[in-house]
Structure formats: structure tokens, C-alpha cells
Amino acid sequence: MATISSTGLGSGIDVDSLISKLMSLQQQPINDITKKSTGLQTQLSVYGQVKSALSTLRDASAKLTNPSTWSSVKTTSSDTSAVTVAASGTPATGSLSVEVTQLASAQSIAMASSVASTSATIGQGKLTIQLGTWATDANNNPTGFTAKSGSSAVNITVNSGDKLTDIRDKINAANGGVTASIIQDATGARLTITSKNSGETNGFRIQAEPGPEDTGGLAKLAYDPVNLPNGMTLALRAVNARALVNGLPVSSETNALNSTIDGLNILLLKVTPPVNLSIASDTDAIRKAITDFTAAYNAINTMLRTQTKYDSATKTAGTLQGDSTANSLASQLRSIVGGNTTLGGSLTRMADLGLDPGKDGNLAAGGTKLDTALNSKMAELKAFFMGVDKNSDANNGFATKLRGFIDGVLGTDGSISNRSTGIQSQIDRNSKRIDELNDRNDAMEKRIRAQYSALDTTMSKYSGLSTYLTQQLAQMNKSS
Incomplete structure (x- = not known):
């Protein structure tokens, strides 16, 4: 103002x-x-x-x-190197005995013999990969194959000029439930194929249909031991984890027993005598x-x-x-x-x-x-x-x-x-x-x-x- x-x-x-x-x-x-x-x-x-x-x-x-x-609850294991346990809900308090008789594994195969290098060509034709379960005899020798319910076979075309690396990449791109890798050592290079998931139903069979100009090389990549015993060799079988929980046998496609006991996640780490698991408030x-x-x-x-x-x-x-x-x-x-x-x-x-x-x-x-x-x-x-x-x-x-x-x-x-x-x-x-x-x-x-x-x-x-x-x-x- x-x-x-x-x-x-x-x-x-x-x-x-x-x-x-x-x-x-x-x-x-x-x-x-x-x-x-x-x-x-x-x-x-x-x-x-x-x-x-x-x-x-x-x-x-x-x-x-x-x-x-x-x-x-508080969970403890008497041997955490063999079995671990964690609460996932509201389990009843008490104790459990877990004896691991077998760990789950994924099927793995490899070429029976190596090739000179990763640039080597194998053959031509078609590979068919199918997930499923292998039946075995008393000596674990394959006797038959049953395709996995709900899965479909994948077909992979191998051209005459495809190198080992090309075949690996085509297998991985096909999303057939397996993973291909190449291992190199002093003798050369070998293709290995492993299931993406462990468990009996996640085994696989590979069938080969050589092309007209193939001289039998593509058969080296087949795995059908019942019908073609001279293909790739088995490194690991597809098996379920097996354990005795309080004396009762249980089986799981993985080493995680997440539904065996309500409210508990049990992880199997190695084959072991009975391990005591405690669940307390x-x-x-x-x-x-x-x-x-x-x-x-x-x-x-x-x-x-x-x-x-x-x-x-x-x-x-x-x-x-x-x-x-x-x-x-x-x-x-x-x-x-x-x-x-x-x-x-x-x-x-x-x-x-x-x-x-x-x-x-x-x-x-x-x-x-x-x-x-x-x-x-x-x-x-x-x-x-x-x-x-x-x-x-x-x-x-x-x-x-x-x-x-x-x-x-x-x-x-x-x-x-x-x-x-x-x-x-x-x-x-x-x-x-x-x-x-x-x-x-x-x-x-x-x-x-x-x-x-x-x-x-x-x-x-x-x-x-x-x-x-x-x-x-x-x-x-x-x-x-």
C-alpha cells in the first residue's frame, strides 16, 4: 500500500x-x-x-x-549334504526318516566314435526324436520303448553339407525336449544329446532315415538299441529318484519331493542311509x-x-x-x-x-x-x-x-x-x-x-x- x-x-x-x-x-x-x-x-x-x-x-x-x-515351523536335517528340507506350508510337527536309494537322472547319449572336427559332415536324411520310457530287463538292457503321453516327435532334416555344428544347432532349435552339445578331446569331436528333464518318462529315442546318397553315416546319430544297436551309446539312463520315507517307497522324476509330505519340500542330494528330518514349532x-x-x-x-x-x-x-x-x-x-x-x-x-x-x-x-x-x-x-x-x-x-x-x-x-x-x-x-x-x-x-x-x-x-x-x-x- x-x-x-x-x-x-x-x-x-x-x-x-x-x-x-x-x-x-x-x-x-x-x-x-x-x-x-x-x-x-x-x-x-x-x-x-x-x-x-x-x-x-x-x-x-x-x-x-x-x-x-x-x-x-523350523525344519532340520541330520545330514544336509544328503537330504535338505524346507517348509512350504503348514506341515505337522514331528520327525521323518528318509533313505535315498537312487537319484533321478536324465538320459544322456554320445556318438560311439569321434569325428575329426566340429566341421566334419556326417551324412544326410532325417532324424526323428521322440520322448518316452525305455523298458529294461533285469540287467537294465533296453527291451522296448513307449512314447510319452502328450508329447510329439520332432523331425530334423540333415543336408549333405551339414557340419556337426549345424546338426547340433538344428536339434536344439527343434525343441524336442533334448539338448545337443559337442565334446572335444584328443581324439576329435563327438555329439552328445541329453534330456532337458530327468525322470523315466523323459527318456528319448532317435531314429534315422538316411537319404538316397547317404552311405550310412546318419545312422551314427541314431539311438534305438532295440532295433539299431550300432548307433549312439548310452552314457546315463533316464531314471526316477527313489527313496524310503518312514519306510514307505516313493518315486519322483526329479530329486525334489515337493508333494510327498504336505507342506514340506524335500531335496535329495545323494544316495544315503536313513536321514532324520525334524519339523518343530x-x-x-x-x-x-x-x-x-x-x-x-x-x-x-x-x-x-x-x-x-x-x-x-x-x-x-x-x-x-x-x-x-x-x-x-x-x-x-x-x-x-x-x-x-x-x-x-x-x-x-x-x-x-x-x-x-x-x-x-x-x-x-x-x-x-x-x-x-x-x-x-x-x-x-x-x-x-x-x-x-x-x-x-x-x-x-x-x-x-x-x-x-x-x-x-x-x-x-x-x-x-x-x-x-x-x-x-x-x-x-x-x-x-x-x-x-x-x-x-x-x-x-x-x-x-x-x-x-x-x-x-x-x-x-x-x-x-x-x-x-x-x-x-x-x-x-x-x-x-
């Missing part, structure tokens, strides 16, 4: 100083409202921290009401969930105690001191953890787990009582935290009660949400009132300055007239 720098010259009054003091008085209500808004912003910020701490406690409570927390994981729960409770309890108290030594009050919503929240939380439940059998109060609330309201760290419950009262401990009483919510497990309570206070119509909304609304109203007062003060200052400017002009005129009259009277006195 523009000011008149000469204001007061005509009247002799220090108008700028006078207006400044008047407007300073008018600014005081704005300063008072601003101070209140600053305090409200601090309260809103603290309530944001309260929400965060409550959410953490809610999540910790939810974990203790999740069945998977209580079904967590993971008390360490459950202990951590309980420890996280108590830490989350203590965090919100400490926060509310600090924010609502009055420190007589420093004569300072917490940001939420006297706030009924915060005081009610702290009281309700203490009431829940200080209560009891009959669902946990011999475990009825937090004190039964060594989690007694102290003078400051914080839960203790547990100790031997918690150890005893984890080792011998797991079912009772589970009900103590996550139990649900259909007839009385007040008798629910402690984690269930806290989770439900926090969901309520943080909900859209919950006490914390309503209080935060109320504070924000008050801040918004104050901001609007400050804008109104600023507009009023601006208008007042303009009006006052205009009035003093007019007074200045009038006083200046009268001053000039007074000077003129004085001069005229003086002149008249001289003439007489």
Missing part, C-alpha cells in the same frame, strides 16, 4: 508514527489467533505420530492373530512376534504419557495435556492390557507371561514365564493372543482385542480421526478469520491515512493564511 511521505508536515503531527501504533494494536488479535493456530498445528502433528504408533501396534497385533504365525519366530507386540504397545503408551503429562519441575505441559481424547485413549489401552481372558487356559493375564504392566504402564520383557509358555503351552498361548469369544468381545485374546479397538479409533468415524479432523477445521477457521482481520486492517489504514492527508491539506491552507494575515498586519502597523 502506498504511503504519503509528507503526511504531518502541514499539521506538525507525526502521523506515520501514530498510524503505526494504531495498526500495531489492531494486529494483536491476529497475533493471538496465529499463536493458537501454531499450537493447533503442533497438536495435529502429535496426533499424526499417535496414528503412526497405533498403526504399528495394530500390525503387531494382527500378526499375532494370523494363524500362519502360530503354524510357523518355530518358537523363535513366535517369540519375536510377541516381542514386537510389546515394543509397539510400550511405544504408544510412552508417547501418550509424555504428551499428556505436566512436568512440575520444568513447569511445562505436554502438547496434549488436558486433551480428553488422548487421555481416554491412554486409559482404554491400559484397561485392555490390564484385563484378562479365560480363553488361554492357565494363561489369563499379561503377568502370566511375565509381561506385567509396570508403574509407567509399559509391559515387561517376559523372561522364564514366556519361555515356559513357548515350550510347553503353545496352544494356550495362541488362544491367549488370538482367541475369539463369540459371546463376549471383552473375553477375546489380547491381540484380538487390541486389533479391534485400534481399528475402531482409527476408522473414519473413530475418536482419533474425528479429533484430527476437528483440529484441522479449527485451523482452517482461524486462517479464514486472520484473512478477514487483515482485510479489515488494510481498509482501516487506508481510511486513516486519507483522513490525516485531508487534515494536513486543510492545516497547510490555514497556516498559509495565518502567515499572510500576520504579514499584512505588520505592514499596516508600519504605515501608521
